[in-house]
Amino acid sequence: MDLSLSTETIGDRTIVRVGGEIDVYTAPKLREQLVELVNDGSFHLVVDMEGVDFLDSTGLGVLVGGLKRVRAHEGSLRLVCNQERILKIFRITGLTKVFPIHTSVEEAVAATD
Amino acid sequence: MATVELRFSALPEHVRTARLVAAAVARRAGVDEAVLDEVRLAVGEACTRAVGLHQSGGITAPVKVLLIEEEKQFSIEVGDEAPRSAPGDRAPGAAGGDLDAETEEDEMGLAVISGLVDDVEVTAGEHGGLIRMTWPTTPPAAVLP
Numbered sequence: 001m002d003l004s005l006s007t008e009t010i011g012d013r014t015i016v017r018v019g020g021e022i023d024v025y026t027a028p029k030l031r032e033q034l035v036e037l038v039n040d041g042s043f044h045l046v047v048d049m050e051g052v053d054f055l056d057s058t059g060l061g062v063l064v065g066g067l068k069r070v071r072a073h074e075g076s077l078r079l080v081c082n083q084e085r086i087l088k089i090f091r092i093t094g095l096t097k098v099f100p101i102h103t104s105v106e107e108a109v110a111a112t113d
Numbered sequence: 114m115a116t117v118e119l120r121f122s123a124l125p126e127h128v129r130t131a132r133l134v135a136a137a138v139a140r141r142a143g144v145d146e147a148v149l150d151e152v153r154l155a156v157g158e159a160c161t162r163a164v165g166l167h168q169s170g171g172i173t174a175p176v177k178v179l180l181i182e183e184e185k186q187f188s189i190e191v192g193d194e195a196p197r198s199a200p201g202d203r204a205p206g207a208a209g210g211d212l213d214a215e216t217e218e219d220e221m222g223l224a225v226i227s228g229l230v231d232d233v234e235v236t237a238g239e240h241g242g243l244i245r246m247t248w249p250t251t252p253p254a255a256v257l258p
Binding site: 021023024025054056057058060061085089092093 | 125126128129132150153154157158161164165217218221222224225228229
């Protein structure tokens with residue numbers, strides 16, 4: 001399965017809905033999308049991972065890269081994920097301490113630091 | 114001899130194929146269903162790392178994956194042909210220096226593998242590197258006489 005990406009704006013937040021597999025082959029597409037959003041002035045991103053079937057360290061690297069970019073503009077990058085197999089990857093790499101992870105897009109949109 | 118042997122050109126698009134084949138063979142070998150996600154992720158990480166090493170080293174040889182079904186265990190070996198100096202033999206000034214992005218991703222891949230797989234061996238030498246990962250298998254139910 002390939003990667004699918006769509007975006008939506010809610011207030012000052014931009015929701016990036018990701019579906020499919022994020023791996024070494026597809027991760028560059030996600031990276032391009034995040035870079036493009038930041039370049040266009042979207043600094044508060046919510047990445048909805050509910051449609052993601054597979055995530056590896058390349059995908060994690062892209063998300064960390066996105067976080068670095070938005071932070072350079074005092075922005076935020078929040079994740080939406082309820083899937084145990086995806087959450088496990090964030091846990092074993094210690095990235096649950098780096099990303100705010102929410103159970104729904106609504107919760108992520110409402111969240112403030 | 115390996116149950117299944119796979120060789121693929123060091124291209125990112127083939128890593129998914131390796132994941133799918135490895136998971137299918139692992140399932141057949143009797144690896145627990147609950148662990149198959151980990152097998153898929155671990156083999157993907159190992160192959161991604163090998164592809165990266167071949168690409169950055171300009172190595173045209175394929176990446177090699179051996180799927181080995183043994184008694185009570187299933188092993189996967191992912192081999193690359195990227196030569197490196199002996200472990201611990203760092204270039205002067207390399208230790209403690211800033212890691213570049215590529216090394217960071219490589220380290221993250223290894224971190225994921227070691228976090229997922231209890232039985233993992235990483236070796237590297239002048240002819241390339243090898244990651245061997247092993248999972249226990251459940252033998253088929255014994256047939257009573």
